[in-house]
Amino acid sequence: MPRAPYVEPLVSVSRGSTRQNRTGSWKYIRPLYRDAVAPCNRACPAGVDIEGYMNLLREGRLDDALDLLLRENPMPAITGRVCHHPCEVGCNRREYDQAVTVHSVERALGDESLSRPHPAPPPRLHSERVAIVGAGPAGLACAYHLARLGYGVTVYDEAAEAGGLLRQGIPGYRLPREVLDRQIERIASMGVDIRTGVRLAGEKAQAELEGYDAVFYATGAHKGKPMRVEGEDGPGIVAGLEFLKAVNRGERPEIGRRVAIIGGGNTAMDCARTALRFGAEPVVVYRRTRDEMPAIPQEVDEALREGVEFVFLAAPSGFRWEDGRLVEMHVTRMELGEPDDSGRRRPVPIDDDGYTIPVDTVLTAIGEDTELEALPWSLPEKWGSIIVDDFGLAGAERVFAGGDVAGEERTVADALGSGKRAAMGIDRLFRGGDDGGRPAEVTDLRWGGDGQVSMSRWRGDDPVRRTNPTNQVVDIEGLQLAHFRREPSHQERHRHDAVDFSEVNLGIDMEQAIAEARRCFNCGVCNDCELCLILCPDVAIVRREGGGFEVDLDHCKGCGVCAEECPRGAIIMTREGL
Amino acid sequence: MKKVIVGNHAVSLGVKLARVEVVSAYPITPQTQVVEMLSEMCASGELAARFIKVESEHSAMAACCGASAAGTRTFTASSSQGLALMHEMLHWAGNGRHPVVMANINRAMGPGWNVWTDQNDSLSQRDTGWIQLYCETNQEVLDTTIQAFKLAEAVDLPVMVILDAFYLSHTSEPVEIPDQDLVDEFLPRREARLKLDTSDPRSFGSLVRPEDYMEMRWDQQQAMTTALRMYEEIDADWKILTGRRWGAIEPYRMDDAELVLVTSGTVTSTAREVIDQRREDGEMIGLLKVKMFRPFPSAAIRRALRGVDRVAVLDRNVSPGHSGIFAEEIRAALYDVPPDDRPWLHGYVLGLGGRDVTPATIEEIIERAWAVDTPPREDLWVGLKT
Amino acid sequence: MSQVMIKELVPRRELVDPGHLACPGCGAPLAMRLVLKELGEKTIVVLPACCWSIIAGPYPQSSLHVPLYHTAFETAAAVASGIRAALDVRGDTDTTVMAWAGDGGTFDIGLQALSGAAERNEDFLYVCYDNEAYMNTGIQRSSATPWGAWTTTTPRSQPQGTKKKDILSIMAAHRIPYAATACVSYPADLLEKVRKAKSIRGTRFLHILSPCPPGWKFSDEQSIEMGRKAVQNRIFPLMEVEDGIRWRFTMETDGDRVEPYIKAQGRFRHLTDEDMVRIQDEVNARWEYLERMVASSP
Structure with a gap:
């Protein structure tokens, strides 16, 4: 038999790949990429996709980061300055080294947006017109979102200038007027008609508002709460907010040298530091301790640094006047008892004589009440707040309410969130039938189910690619911290050369903001770090066109290394076949 | 040119004339002169080969397998205990079809220590897949060494050239040394049919299951059969060039x-x-x-x-x-x-x-x-x- | 940048194919993937008997996109020497020859050939991926098995009674230009060492700790974590030695207690509290020894 010509020896030499082996059949569990919710997003009362814009900014996609921020928050230059940033309390990184300084990044982005020309107004898509009463943060937010959703919006405010408490309550050294003006201007440039100096009350209001298809009430809370101490209406005792309003109107209210400020919130800090700027010697009298103060900690730090004195565990119990002039405030000593509903320990009076503090002026800053008497319609209310549903709808048809007047937490961010929620409620009112698959349940709109609503979710066009999104929040246990390195946060610079009304906090620059964004863990959301792909022993993870990854199920053996090692908890293992 | 040389040097000269590229060897009496002369040749540049002075015969054969698998003409020499130590790798060269050439100086196995000749060392390696060629004279040693490369590379089988300790290895005889040109014509540079090649990356020697193993042994057997005929052809060619032939x-x-x-x-x-x-x-x-x-x-x-x-x-x-x-x-x-x-x-x-x-x-x-x-x-x- | 964007450090090329036959969670294919990413296509791999003999795939398959030569257990360094010689003599000095052996093939049966090649300063990279026993044959002890470990030849009634061989010191003692340890749990460190090794001529030795879920008895997904623990608790310090005399740590470690690592693995299940102290003392002593080596390095 003739032999074939000799080509090569028949030896064990490969002619193909192991790829033909379906080693994926070994597995009984399989990885699933699923993007979850970062705790900062859930914690943000304005419903900002913080993790999302950090993710974009980390990649240097500044425009995209700005777009994402601005779709949820109409005034980042303002919240970046004055928000109490609960996001940073929620931040998982806080437990690792230091929280990401979200507010400073937000401020840098906000300032960046204001440094650019205002964008063209969004197209007017719908015929409906909405009236908004109150040009504070809630009203402006609702107006902004409605305008972007394509509605005609008119905002009324009785004050000479728009801004509500942002303008009237917050001193310029914290929120410079030009930032506020430019930010409001930007909202107005969306096509929002802002009419100031118009007080809408009673029949006049009804007549004016008849012509609109919906109304949003966001008239705020302006009336200082009483201390319930004898003589509190006497001379020298002033509501702190009234004092600030006067200052912010450009007046120079009469105060003495020794000024006691009652309260521990931001208004108290603003009063104290403003008084200081008028040459007074302010002392803050607070019935609990520093730890329980509701004011933003940095504000307290600044007040202390500037020389404001603090008296803790003391509550006013009487005043003394000489010749019609306030000279002395008597205080009761307090101690901390059991925690109250807010989780803070309740102050309990100590049964002794207390002591006196020499004072010339007392500024009260223990909170404000709403004034519902001026409402044109009778709306259901409870404890001085309008009762609204999840979308801000108040009892009457087509009437919505939000912000302080609707019982929101008394913060700018909460006001912004409630304005956004009402905008969605109004949009739903008009377009409920053809909502294009918008989430019906408000919990689906809320970050983590109980956070603030997301406009991305409402519009259904999240610009951050999200794979199998879930509303589950990833806590620190869900992260793989081994892949991070400790690095201190980027702290804002403060101006300490003089104590005056120009801005004290100078923020961080964009370069620092990007560096800070890189500190973000991107909890729960794949940021294409590729660690899963790099560490897969089975080479069974492949890049997907346009970002993200796919599991090669023919070859994944289900070891779970990817899920275990994902730094941000964006992969879970699921039972095979489910 | 005729020279009076010992058998070990006949091997070395044959290796040089064959333009071997890699030598890997470990010394053992009575083989030492082979590697000593090759060391000199490599050091002087007379032979453009890499000489790997390994730490054992086992490694010598392992290195030869690697060098041969990478496509070069490869040589080693050993004897007795050294050959026995190589045993595992003799199989590797045989079954791997690496055309390594080795000179084995027949020496008795211990104990007791015995450095003199008998054939038990090489014959013990009968079933390792090597061609074995026994020589009678130093001329035959030199000629066979050159022929061995030609044969090995023709059929992809390793070849052992065998000579008696002392009677040939250390005994001087007149030997006709062929011209390099003549040997070059007879034995061109090795072009391996299969080799480790980064431009055609393949895996050599991976697990072979029962359903594939026998065919490889059968192919090896066919190559051995071919080698019988092939040796006669090579021998005839050699005769044309030198006037000498040896026959199986x-x-x-x-x-x-x-x-x-x-x-x-x-x-x-x-x-x-x-x-x-x-x-x-x-x-x-x-x-x-x-x-x-x-x-x-x-x-x-x-x-x-x-x-x-x-x-x-x-x-x-x-x-x-x-x-x-x-x-x-x-x-x-x-x-x-x-x-x-x-x-x-x-x-x-x-x-x-x-x-x-x-x-x-x-x-x-x-x-x-x-x-x-x-x-x-x-x-x-x-x-x-x- | 606190979050290391590791993808920027890892070459994209993929020279290992899926469908290879490693156990789920195995560190060995990961080690190979990472090393080959850095070495690139111009690499020839020598593979003595070890888990990778199976992982590489049966005839006629290969899981690698580089040439691969399977060889006998004790011959990796010798075969690599031969291949290097062949490449050199044919003028190919670019291609990297890499011997890739397990701990058995390195610490035990292959040590002679490795020592010989290292002494000759053969120009190749020798990688030992160490899973601390003969895993491919079913978990028998090697001289890389740590003290106290159970294996099928060191039963719980008489577990491994000797200390793991100090292969890094052995290789350093050969005065080769580069010897280092690495772990799959620290890809950036590993890649950096491969990059460095690739740039050096002569014998380069890389000892990679490769956690083995079935052999060490931990669940598959814990592979990376196990290596991380071993590094952080100083059981397996990441370091490098240049020319046998310049010792250097390449990673800060916290000096975590060994206990969580030991307790996380079934192979140590039988150990007592006193055993734990003994292991800790041993780790501390070796760390001090290494610190002295580092401190006295020129």
């Missing part, structure tokens, strides 16, 4: 021989003298030299010995518990000869551990072979002290 077997004065001695290695030369003498005296006696032990030239041996009355196989080796190894093999080869034509086969074990095989030893064997009148049951040991 060499029948010597076998015309009408009634008794044929079968030998390998240097015993052959001693036997030639005795036979020449006896033929002068009219005795019908001849000689068959077996050069190629693997592949075993059974058919040629059968043709040569068919019809001969008596065959005496001289084995400088023994398979303990059985017989001399050449005798075994030849006995098996002759089984195919019809009984009427089948010679009586006498096996003689002799010269182990370097014991002298003199003309008198051969004479004794011849006498004993003539004397018996029935086929012997077992081998006879020649030269045992009583």
